[in-house]
Amino acid sequence: MTARASSPLWITGAGSGIGRAVAVAVAPGSRVAVSGRRGDALEETAALVRDAGGEALVLPLDVADREAVAEAAQRIRDKWGPALRLVIAAGVNTPDRSWQRLSMAEFESIVATNLTGVASVIDAALPDMRDAGDGVVVVVSSYAGWRTSASPGVAYSASKRALGPLVAILNEEEAAHGIRATLVCPGDVNSDFLAQRPVVPDADARERMLTPDDVARTIRFVLESPPHVVIDELVVSPVSQRS
Ligand SMILES: NC(=O)c1ccc[n+]([C@@H]2O[C@H](COP(=O)([O-])OP(=O)(O)OC[C@H]3O[C@@H](n4cnc5c(N)ncnc54)[C@H](OP(=O)(O)O)[C@@H]3O)[C@@H](O)[C@H]2O)c1
Numbered sequence: 001m002t003a004r005a006s007s008p009l010w011i012t013g014a015g016s017g018i019g020r021a022v023a024v025a026v027a028p029g030s031r032v033a034v035s036g037r038r039g040d041a042l043e044e045t046a047a048l049v050r051d052a053g054g055e056a057l058v059l060p061l062d063v064a065d066r067e068a069v070a071e072a073a074q075r076i077r078d079k080w081g082p083a084l085r086l087v088i089a090a091g092v093n094t095p096d097r098s099w100q101r102l103s104m105a106e107f108e109s110i111v112a113t114n115l116t117g118v119a120s121v122i123d124a125a126l127p128d129m130r131d132a133g134d135g136v137v138v139v140v141s142s143y144a145g146w147r148t149s150a151s152p153g154v155a156y157s158a159s160k161r162a163l164g165p166l167v168a169i170l171n172e173e174e175a176a177h178g179i180r181a182t183l184v185c186p187g188d189v190n191s192d193f194l195a196q197r198p199v200v201p202d203a204d205a206r207e208r209m210l211t212p213d214d215v216a217r218t219i220r221f222v223l224e225s226p227p228h229v230v231i232d233e234l235v236v237s238p239v240s241q242r243s
Pocket of ligand 1: 015018019037061090091143188189192
């Protein structure tokens with residue numbers, strides 16, 4: 001096992017969907033810190049990690065709370081040493097997503113989670129990564145962050161799209177410190193996230209989508225890539241999204 005594979009992994013959005021699937025996929029022999037707002041959901045993920053042969057640390061937080069994010073990074077440091085691997089999957093949207101319907105309060109709240117929250121988690125871990133000369137950052141954006149369309153909503157699309165430059169500049173500035181970042185842009189994924197759509201997809205439509213495990217497999221590939229490899233961007237979508 002490489003040093004990187006044995007270093008703690010911190011996952012946000014780990015109480016469900018893609019974040020939970022990543023936690024379980026990497027669990028055997030791993031130390032996985034799981035964050036999100038719902039403590040009970042995180043406990044369920046932690047149990048799955050332990051069942052799969054990993055160690056888990058439950059750190060409930062709102063990624064929009066910068067102090068809580070910094071405290072969580074410290075708790076990981078205290079327990080296991082610094083988290084040199086991040087999977088940032090926490091994200092939100094709203095059904096009322098058009099310019100006509102979206103309030104500015106909702107806009108700010110979506111940006112606080114999907115963009116500023118991502119930057120906060122990276123910011124909390126980056127000094128340790130620089131010191132170690134080692135770090136892997138996986139940022140879960142969206143198909144909406146890859147190609148602009150109105151349907152995902154203005155706040156969601158703008159915040160997810162902004163993660164492209166965030167990751168690109170992280171790679172440009174921090175590669176010299178052994179830090180590698182990847183933007184993952186999934187298409188439709190059959191997860192709880194779909195409940196936030198104005199029209200919630202039915203069972204038939206969900207059946208044709210990616211599963212959280214499909215995306216977790218993609219992210220695991222990034223996490224397990226050797227230290228000299230940078231994967232800037234991966235776009236993964238279901239065939240059904242093109243037909
Ligand atoms: N499903 C799709 O079709 C799809 C497509 C493309 C991209 N994505 C992206 O994939 C990521 C994961 O989504 P998913 O599909 O796995 O859906 P999900 O199951 O709803 O996961 C989203 C997670 O983010 C957490 N979260 C939301 N706001 C948070 C906050 N402020 N602080 C901390 N945690 C927060 C949620 O937990 P709590 O509510 O407990 O905080 C939840 O566990 C999201 O960033 C989403 O934008 C999803």
